[in-house]
Amino acid sequence: MVDAQTPTFTRPVxxxxxxPGRAMTFGPDRALALDAGRTLxxxxxxxxxxxxxxxxxSNAILICHALSLDQFVIGDNPVTGKPGWxxxxxxxxxxxxxxxxxxxxxxVLGGCMGSSGPAELDPATGEPRGLSFPLVTVRDMVKAQAxxxxxxxxxxxxxxxxxxxxxMQALQWAALYPHRVASAIPIATAARxxxxxxxxxxxxxxxxxxxxxxxxxRYFASGTQPSKGLAVARMAAHITYLSEAALQRKxxxxxxDRAEISFAFAxxxxxxxxxxxxGASFVDRFDAxxxxxxxxxxxxxxxxxxxxxxxxxxxxxxxxxxxIVSFTSDWLFPTSENKRIAHALNAAAxxxxxxxxxxxxxxxxxxxxxxxxxxxxxxxxxxxAQAAGVR
Amino acid sequence: MVDAQTPTFTRPVxxxxxxPGRAMTFGPDRALALDAGRTLxxxxxxxxxxxxxxxxxSNAILICHALSLDQFVIGDNPVTGKPGWxxxxxxxxxxxxxxxxxxxxxxVLGGCMGSSGPAELDPATGEPRGLSFPLVTVRDMVKAQAxxxxxxxxxxxxxxxxxxxxxMQALQWAALYPHRVASAIPIATAARxxxxxxxxxxxxxxxxxxxxxxxxxRYFASGTQPSKGLAVARMAAHITYLSEAALQRKxxxxxxDRAEISFAFAxxxxxxxxxxxxGASFVDRFDAxxxxxxxxxxxxxxxxxxxxxxxxxxxxxxxxxxxIVSFTSDWLFPTSENKRIAHALNAAAxxxxxxxxxxxxxxxxxxxxxxxxxxxxxxxxxxxAQAAGVR
Numbered sequence: 121m122v123d124a125q126t127p128t129f130t131r132p133v134x135x136x137x138x139x140p141g142r143a144m145t146f147g148p149d150r151a152l153a154l155d156a157g158r159t160l161x162x163x164x165x166x167x168x169x170x171x172x173x174x175x176x177x178s179n180a181i182l183i184c185h186a187l188s189l190d191q192f193v194i195g196d197n198p199v200t201g202k203p204g205w206x207x208x209x210x211x212x213x214x215x216x217x218x219x220x221x222x223x224x225x226x227x228v229l230g231g232c233m234g235s236s237g238p239a240e241l242d243p244a245t246g247e248p249r250g251l252s253f254p255l256v257t258v259r260d261m262v263k264a265q266a267x268x269x270x271x272x273x274x275x276x277x278x279x280x281x282x283x284x285x286x287x288m289q290a291l292q293w294a295a296l297y298p299h300r301v302a303s304a305i306p307i308a309t310a311a312r313x314x315x316x317x318x319x320x321x322x323x324x325x326x327x328x329x330x331x332x333x334x335x336x337x338r339y340f341a342s343g344t345q346p347s348k349g350l351a352v353a354r355m356a357a358h359i360t361y362l363s364e365a366a367l368q369r370k371x372x373x374x375x376x377d378r379a380e381i382s383f384a385f386a387x388x389x390x391x392x393x394x395x396x397x398x399g400a401s402f403v404d405r406f407d408a409x410x411x412x413x414x415x416x417x418x419x420x421x422x423x424x425x426x427x428x429x430x431x432x433x434x435x436x437x438x439x440x441x442x443x444i445v446s447f448t449s450d451w452l453f454p455t456s457e458n459k460r461i462a463h464a465l466n467a468a469a470x471x472x473x474x475x476x477x478x479x480x481x482x483x484x485x486x487x488x489x490x491x492x493x494x495x496x497x498x499x500x501x502x503x504x505a506q507a508a509g510v511r
Numbered sequence: 512m513v514d515a516q517t518p519t520f521t522r523p524v525x526x527x528x529x530x531p532g533r534a535m536t537f538g539p540d541r542a543l544a545l546d547a548g549r550t551l552x553x554x555x556x557x558x559x560x561x562x563x564x565x566x567x568x569s570n571a572i573l574i575c576h577a578l579s580l581d582q583f584v585i586g587d588n589p590v591t592g593k594p595g596w597x598x599x600x601x602x603x604x605x606x607x608x609x610x611x612x613x614x615x616x617x618x619v620l621g622g623c624m625g626s627s628g629p630a631e632l633d634p635a636t637g638e639p640r641g642l643s644f645p646l647v648t649v650r651d652m653v654k655a656q657a658x659x660x661x662x663x664x665x666x667x668x669x670x671x672x673x674x675x676x677x678x679m680q681a682l683q684w685a686a687l688y689p690h691r692v693a694s695a696i697p698i699a700t701a702a703r704x705x706x707x708x709x710x711x712x713x714x715x716x717x718x719x720x721x722x723x724x725x726x727x728x729r730y731f732a733s734g735t736q737p738s739k740g741l742a743v744a745r746m747a748a749h750i751t752y753l754s755e756a757a758l759q760r761k762x763x764x765x766x767x768d769r770a771e772i773s774f775a776f777a778x779x780x781x782x783x784x785x786x787x788x789x790g791a792s793f794v795d796r797f798d799a800x801x802x803x804x805x806x807x808x809x810x811x812x813x814x815x816x817x818x819x820x821x822x823x824x825x826x827x828x829x830x831x832x833x834x835i836v837s838f839t840s841d842w843l844f845p846t847s848e849n850k851r852i853a854h855a856l857n858a859a860a861x862x863x864x865x866x867x868x869x870x871x872x873x874x875x876x877x878x879x880x881x882x883x884x885x886x887x888x889x890x891x892x893x894x895x896a897q898a899a900g901v902r
């Protein structure tokens with residue numbers, strides 16, 4: 121059973137005219153076997169497409185999204201009413217050219233924008249699944265995407281790309297389905313979550329679970345949500361997305377709407393107001409349980425561990441062409457972690473190019489106007505498309 | 512009015528045999544005028560001393576403690592029952608040699624180990640002062656210490672030293688009372704709190720204030736405390752005290768007491784258990800309101816701002832000899848911030864030496880066995896003592 125329908129969002133739609141995308145529901149004949157040992161059936165994958173699939177079905181590019189993002193890569197996001205998250209990268213004439221390529225982006229398994237996850241309604245109870253939903257891994261996310269592509273009749277991807285957790289998925293795709301991936305562009309990512317990465321995620325989870333409104337994950341039933349805890353989690357995470365230099369350049373010690381410090385605990389500094397805004401706006405668009413699930417999936421990611429502890433083994437004999445991109449000031453997924461990937465690919469005799477981009481914008485640089493990143497993706501995709509005979 | 516007495520601790524004493532130190536209470540004739548515009552009277556300064564003041568009163572060294580520490584530098588801490596925080600630096604024959612020097616360490620104003628602060632009992636109500644206590648600054652802390660030294664009959668310090676916020680106090684001492692400070696050793700510190708520093712502190716404060724058990728700071732009355740919020744604050748802060756490399760070396764992705772990941776939200780990884788332990792043990796020994804006050808004091812610290820925005824002006828004509836120490840892997844108070852201090856001192860034609868120590872242990876290196884730091888402090892103090900005629 122495979123049904124294409126309009127996805128159901130847990131959050132109210134705030135941009136009624138926006139494209140809500142599509143969702144595919146897979147029945148018991150397409151059950152999803154999870155790493156946690158449980159099987160999902162039925163399950164749903166919400167997704168967006170941009171551009172047109174060519175007759176040869178050879179121009180498909182899969183974009184994998186990061187922790188707090190979703191399938192609305194460009195155009196208005198129906199839930200937030202705000203523009204998509206990669207407007208400089210994807211679109212007509214842009215590096216991922218929707219006049220030329222067929223672009224797919226799916227909400228990750230465990231997400232809260234229409235795909236199966238803890239926010240999904242359980243038809244048996246009419247309530248969100250909450251913690252009864254099984255934990256998922258990055259590999260589970262990728263398997264789900266592969267089944268979506270099967271249903272869409274796409275056997276092979278011209279490219280899979282994404283930043284941060286999106287890059288983890290791109291790596292997992294290349295390792296799991298090498299012959300379905302002509303090329304991969306993992307950006308600002310890692311083949312494993314480090315101890316520091318796990319530590320920051322655990323702080324966020326503890327902030328959420330410490331909020332009495334979390335109620336053991338059953339907050340929907342009481343009409344509450346752990347807003348304060350989720351806001352603290354987002355604030356802590358947001359610091360890690362920026363560099364110290366970028367924070368100093370953007371905010372420094374500038375006060376917010378006042379000439380003098382107030383000798384009080386309300387925000388005195390612009391950087392505090394900025395963090396408060398990041399926390400408050402995240403709570404309006406994201407589900408706290410989903411945040412727990414997706415951070416855990418990232419913590420569990422350790423690609424080498426699936427291949428006897430040797431990362432190169434994940435890519436032995438890989439036909440995929442890789443382009444690895446890192447940013448000098450990214451301390452969450454630093455160049456050293458991206459280089460580890462490039463070294464492993466070289467050790468596996470895979471085709472790999474590696475670009476470290478000089479910027480002070482930190483991890484979030486992958487979302488911003490970084491000309492060298494945009495030019496790198498454009499050039500690499502041109503070359504890959506030419507080799508594949510895609511005009 | 513100046514009374515020396517045994518301090519009263521908000522927390523129960525867990526090491527009954529330990530030296531509880533002394534406390535000095537200053538009456539209305541020694542009121543403390545705070546930067547916030549309010550005046551404290553009476554007010555109390557709790558402190559410890561080690562070693563013996565010489566007849567010339569020329570061998571006094573003031574140690575200033577960091578955010579989460581206290582006056583119990585060595586020996587058993589009466590409240591935690593654990594050893595003091597600088598056992599490799601201070602003691603007989605050690606770099607800060609208690610056979611030779613008279614060492615003083617005072618609990619900072621705003622602290623919770625006997626000095627006046629939000630945890631102090633208000634005699635008028637019999638309840639802790641909570642948020643009715645005025646906000647304090649690093650300068651207020653230093654002014655309080657100066658009044659303590661007056662009461663102890665110590666006109667001039669051979670040295671003032673400390674790491675992190677202790678280093679901020681050392682800098683403030685040298686700027687405010689140049690002729691009372693023969694030498695200063697600020698370690699792993701900064702002359703201002705950066706935007707990133709403020710951001711991390713704000714996350715911690717929000718975690719505390721989001722905890723319903725905080726009750727607007729009036730938690731004592733209900734017999735509760737915001738344990739979960741304070742634990743989250745401590746966990747987030749603790750990550751910043753270590754380097755990414757140290758976390759990876761100590762914990763990596765090693766699991767805690769299990770062979771496989773659990774597909775659950777309990778701690779799977781050692782680094783998670785470690786953070787939980789840090790959070791839980793901090794809650795047992797620290798007051799949540801004090802944490803708010805002291806983090807705010809650090810945020811407000813910007814020494815240059817008091818001197819027309821030019822840091823060198825703070826030290827013009829300074830007779831003090833400075834030794835600035837930083838650690839290569841400290842990303843909370845990075846070498847760049849310590850170098851800013853050294854540059855300003857050079858611009859002010861002050862006597863300054865600067866040492867950057869190679870270590871992967873991050874900010875907390877100042878508390879650890881770092882032989883180059885210990886040798887640097889020993890050598891510098893020997894030279895300063897010799898110049899001052901202290902044997």
